Amino acid sequence: MRVPDHGALAPWRILAIAGDARLRLGEFVRQRGLEINPAQSEAAQTKDRERFTRAPLVLGVIASPVDRPGVPAIEQILSAGAVCFNLLQGAQALGFGAQWLTGWPCYDPAIKSHLGVREHEHVVGFIHIGTPTQNAPERPRPDPAAHFSIWQG
Ligand SMILES: Cc1cc2nc3c(=O)[nH]c(=O)nc-3n(C[C@H](O)[C@H](O)[C@H](O)COP(=O)(O)O)c2cc1C
16 A cells, blocks of 8 residues: 555555455356346356456455545546556465456446446456466567657757
8 A cells, every 4th residue: 555645645545355255256256247238158157257256365355445535536546556566466476376357347336336346436447366376478568669769848
C-alpha cells in the first residue's frame, strides 16, 4: 500500500479470495455468463468456473475514488493501479509468481455487486499469486525509442 497517492486518500481496498471462495466466485461468474448468453459454450463455462482457481490466492484490487477537488478520479484509479503493480513486485520479490488479470467479470454490474463493489468503484485487477510451476514465457517487449520523445516546445 506504499504507493504514490495524491492527497493521501488511500482510494483503494483489497479483497482476498482464497480457498473454497475461489470456486464459489467462479460458479457465480459461470451462472452470470450463462444468464447473459444462454448459448455460452461448455468451454467458456468451464473457464469462468475455474478462473479463480489457478493460484491459491487471488487479490481483488478495488479502486474506490472519492470526490476531492484537485484530485480527479483518474489519479485515484492510477494509484490503485500502482497497488496492483506493487503487489506483483512484492509477491515476486518473495519468490512467488504473480499475474495481473481482469476479464469481463470485472466490468459486470451483477458480479461487482456480488463482490460488494459499489457502483462508483472499479475492480482494477485480480492479482493471482502462487508458487510458479514453470518459467513465465518471454514476449517481445516494446521498443523504448518508439514510446519516447524529447519535447522541443
Ligand atoms: C489492467 C490489466 C489487466 C490485464 N488482464 C489480463 C487478462 O485478463 N488476461 C491476460 O491474459 N492478460 C491480462 N493482462 C496482462 C498480464 O498481466 C501480463 O502482462 C501478460 O500476461 C504478460 O505477462 P508479462 O507482462 O509479464 O510478459 C492484464 C494487464 C493489465 C495491466
